[in-house]
Amino acid sequence: MKNTHQLRRDTLSSNYSGRDRYDLIIIGAGLSGLSSGLMWLKNTTGMKTLIIEKNSYPGGYSTAYERGGYVFETTQLFPDIVDILEYLDIDLPLKRYEKNFMRRLVVNGDHVEQYLIPAGSENFTRYLVEKFPADAEKISALMEYSVDLFKQVRKLKVNATLKDTLATPFKAPKVIANLNRTYSGLLDKFKITDPRLREVMETFTSFSGVPSGRASAILATGAMLSSMTRCFRPLGFFDEYPAKLAEKFQSMGGEIFFNAEVEKIDVKDGVVSGVIVKGERSLISADKVITTVDPMLAMRRLVGDEHLPEKYIKKLENTIMSPSSVNVALGLDDRIDLTKLDLDYPYNVVSTGLGTAERLFNAFLAGNHGFSKDCFHAAVICPSLTTKTKNTITIRSTPWALNGWKELRESNYEKYQAEKEKLADFLIDIAEKYFIPDLKKHIVVKDIATPATYARFSGSPTGSIYDMASLVTQFGPKRLPMKTPVKNLYQPKFAHGLYGTMMNGVQVVDLLLDRKFNNGNSLFTPGQSGALTQNMHGA
Numbered sequence: 001m002k003n004t005h006q007l008r009r010d011t012l013s014s015n016y017s018g019r020d021r022y023d024l025i026i027i028g029a030g031l032s033g034l035s036s037g038l039m040w041l042k043n044t045t046g047m048k049t050l051i052i053e054k055n056s057y058p059g060g061y062s063t064a065y066e067r068g069g070y071v072f073e074t075t076q077l078f079p080d081i082v083d084i085l086e087y088l089d090i091d092l093p094l095k096r097y098e099k100n101f102m103r104r105l106v107v108n109g110d111h112v113e114q115y116l117i118p119a120g121s122e123n124f125t126r127y128l129v130e131k132f133p134a135d136a137e138k139i140s141a142l143m144e145y146s147v148d149l150f151k152q153v154r155k156l157k158v159n160a161t162l163k164d165t166l167a168t169p170f171k172a173p174k175v176i177a178n179l180n181r182t183y184s185g186l187l188d189k190f191k192i193t194d195p196r197l198r199e200v201m202e203t204f205t206s207f208s209g210v211p212s213g214r215a216s217a218i219l220a221t222g223a224m225l226s227s228m229t230r231c232f233r234p235l236g237f238f239d240e241y242p243a244k245l246a247e248k249f250q251s252m253g254g255e256i257f258f259n260a261e262v263e264k265i266d267v268k269d270g271v272v273s274g275v276i277v278k279g280e281r282s283l284i285s286a287d288k289v290i291t292t293v294d295p296m297l298a299m300r301r302l303v304g305d306e307h308l309p310e311k312y313i314k315k316l317e318n319t320i321m322s323p324s325s326v327n328v329a330l331g332l333d334d335r336i337d338l339t340k341l342d343l344d345y346p347y348n349v350v351s352t353g354l355g356t357a358e359r360l361f362n363a364f365l366a367g368n369h370g371f372s373k374d375c376f377h378a379a380v381i382c383p384s385l386t387t388k389t390k391n392t393i394t395i396r397s398t399p400w401a402l403n404g405w406k407e408l409r410e411s412n413y414e415k416y417q418a419e420k421e422k423l424a425d426f427l428i429d430i431a432e433k434y435f436i437p438d439l440k441k442h443i444v445v446k447d448i449a450t451p452a453t454y455a456r457f458s459g460s461p462t463g464s465i466y467d468m469a470s471l472v473t474q475f476g477p478k479r480l481p482m483k484t485p486v487k488n489l490y491q492p493k494f495a496h497g498l499y500g501t502m503m504n505g506v507q508v509v510d511l512l513l514d515r516k517f518n519n520g521n522s523l524f525t526p527g528q529s530g531a532l533t534q535n536m537h538g539a
């Protein structure tokens with residue numbers, strides 16, 4: 001096999017001009033920051049725009065890196081955002097998973113049930129009906145309802161006028177009906193009681209480390225349909241995507257300041273005035289600031305409680321950030337033929353049966369973890385089957401809490417390494433047992449990421465990997481709003497995943513431009529976008 005791809009993340013450099021005033025500053029060059037910057041520059045002219053990023057590369061959580069001659073990636077699944085790529089004129093070679101979306105194993109004692117979940121909602125419905133003929137009618141009704149619900153989400157206005165708000169119950173009645181419904185509530189509504197069928201359906205909520213009894217029905221349905229309808233991954237390494245976005249942003253006149261950590265968002269009389277970068281003495285002023293970093297970091301540490309109303313502080317205190325993760329990336333020798341192991345799916349997921357997500361999430365909430373031989377949830381991904389590089393696999397598990405990992409890393413690095421190894425062994429045993437026989441014999445390089453790793457690279461105080469948890473109690477109007485209580489400071493945090501990050505940019509720029517870009521729509525609506533007139537100075 002020959003590696004024809006190269007890592008791109010370190011090929012970009014800062015083009016910060018040293019200017020002291022900008023029209024817009026964006027904190028973070030992850031996908032939300034890059035999306036925001038690109039949507040902004042594409043729909044305005046002459047705006048001085050700066051993205052400030054603490055790492056030396058763009059992409060944040062979505063990246064790739066090299067260890068011991070192997071290239072590993074963090075993200076795996078590229079959802080259907082092809083229309084956005086076209087809009088931004090980004091050419092990213094993608095592999096489309098035509099047949100199956102997921103190989104799913106459910107372990108109950110000694111019994112292992114396998115499901116090959118096909119891509120596309122109609123294929124998925126057909127598959128479920130075949131597997132669970134007694135529930136055929138219920139399945140068809142649920143899936144039809146789900147597709148319709150997702151269509152209605154498209155009709156929602158994120159930045160609603162009074163007229164929009166009054167029209168919503170007529171345009172999107174299913175959205176209104178499900179605002180407070182959990183995903184298991186949705187399954188109950190369709191009288192889906194067969195535990196095996198529920199296990200399959202709940203795959204989509206446990207994805208984000210949230211049990212179906214707490215996950216928003218709308219979000220879970222959206223996650224299911226937006227990822228399974230058409231799913232892809234880059235043909236090259238994942239870092240190519242943020243690299244191309246960053247390059248495009250710079251080619252459009254945007255500036256990126258890498259290796260620059262914002263330590264303060266400056267607020268004067270309730271209005272944002274700019275940011276202070278660590279090690280730099282003076283303020284970089286801005287008319288507007290968008291923060292795309294963890295809200296607990298942005299609002300509590302960078303802004304500070306003294307600038308926030310009591311009510312907002314309470315809301316922050318009550319916000320549950322999504323869990324963290326443990327990831328084991330393995331470089332394997334060339335004596336193993338991964339093409340023979342039926343692994344070429346976006347995800348190979350194995351978990352213990354019903355109730356697992358609940359137990360793991362409750363342990364996470366308690367600041368602990370609930371993983372054991374009898375209670376686990378893990379995904380195995382095999383990127384080298386696409387990139388055609390040396391054999392790599394990644395084992396991912398969630399939910400994990402930060403739970404002392406950061407302190408341990410800082411206070412006793414040796415013990416930290418030993419604990420990491422123990423965890424990796426636990427996950428490797430699972431991968432070996434259910435997907436890759438004799439895996440251990442083939443390991444050449446091992447790279448283990450703990451919640452401390454995620455906290456360090458993203459700046460999230462809890463190592464949260466999916467932003468605010470997709471709980472029904474903090475969905476839609478109950479989420480932290482994009483407009484913060486500080487005037488001209490915006491925080492687009494729509495939902496997790498690559499799809500959500502691109503929408504973050506769409507929504508926040510539409511808000512800044514008074515709906516002239518996306519007409520207030522919650523999702524990118526190509527027909528109505530791009531219609532913006534020139535010269536949006538001071539919009």
Ligand SMILES: Cc1cc2nc3c(=O)[nH]c(=O)nc-3n(C[C@H](O)[C@H](O)[C@H](O)COP(=O)(O)OP(=O)(O)OC[C@H]3O[C@@H](n4cnc5c(N)ncnc54)[C@H](O)[C@@H]3O)c2cc1C
Pocket residue numbers: 027028029030031032033052053054055058059060061062074075076077078079260261262263292293294325327454457458459460465466495496497498499501
């Ligand atoms: C292991 C893993 C696997 C995943 N797999 C998938 C997948 O297959 N498909 C999918 O759709 N999603 C996946 N996700 C989720 C997806 O990667 C994230 O939702 C998305 O990348 C978040 O982008 P973001 O820009 O909102 O945040 P981030 O990626 O966290 O970006 C924030 C950026 O801000 C920077 N920053 C933080 N603090 C400061 C500061 N003070 N000053 C300056 N810069 C700062 C950070 O360095 C970072 O670059 C995965 C996430 C992880 C962790």
